[in-house]
Amino acid sequence: MVIGKGILARYLEPLLRGDRQACRAVVEETLQSGVPANAVYLDLIWPIMTEIEHLLRQGKITAVQEHLATRINRTIIAQLQNKLPRRPKKTNKVAICCSPEELQELGAQMLTDLFESDGWDVRFLGGGLTNDDLLSFIHQYAPTILMVYGISPKQAPDLRRLIDTIKSVNAWPEMRIMVCGGLFNRADGLWEEMEADLHAANAVEAIQMACNCQEIPRCERRTINRRKKRRLVLGAKLPAPRVSASVA
Secondary structure (H helix, E strand, C coil): CCCCHHHHHHHHHHHHHCCHHHHHHHHHHHHHCCCCHHHHHHHHHHHHHHHHHHHHHCCCCCHHHHHHHHHHHHHHHHHHHHHCCCCCCCCCEEEEEECCCHHHHHHHHHHHHHHHHCCCEEEEEEECCEHHHHHHHHHHHCCCEEEEECCCHHHHHHHHHHHHHHHHHCCCCCCEEEEECHHHHCCCCHHHHCCCCEEECCHHHHHHHHHCHHHCCCCCCCCHHHHHHHHHHHCCCCCCCCCCCECC
């Protein structure tokens, strides 16, 4: 069974009402039809999560509806996590951090589960850590990928400082910085201007790119002139690098 638009609509309607029982019924029916748990993540919960974010930005749903929907989705993926397939363990490691908003933490949690299902050694850091905290953890954990999920325009300067610091120190030359979701999906080319190594539009792309990341060279160019245009998106001039700013 393929998860089509009809199932998405059947799930979204009770989700916006905050009806957990009806949402669980749609998910259970989908699983019983033969759809595996990872497909429910990728083809039901993820696109619905993206749609919720879109509706909220457009003012078509309230903040209360977004909170209800995000809490229900979080409960459902917690129940699905143990049903995900388990691929053989990899030596590669990924650390995932995000914006502290609940919707963004949900996306980062889903990525954590899916990377773990794919065999990666994963550490989910969540949101709200300072750059000092992140740099200290990177030094100890030495991840193959540092993933940052779902930032807003006001958080972009802090992330830029973190990327600048990592690349200027160059203590982890094999690590790649991947960004996904949030502002990066709306501002075309921003990830390159901020000198991240990889950009994934969704969870499928994130895992595919991560698996091939050793074949992708780190970006060496500086895009100083192009940054001037992006200041219109960020809303302020990007300050010089410093270590102590928070990502979120």
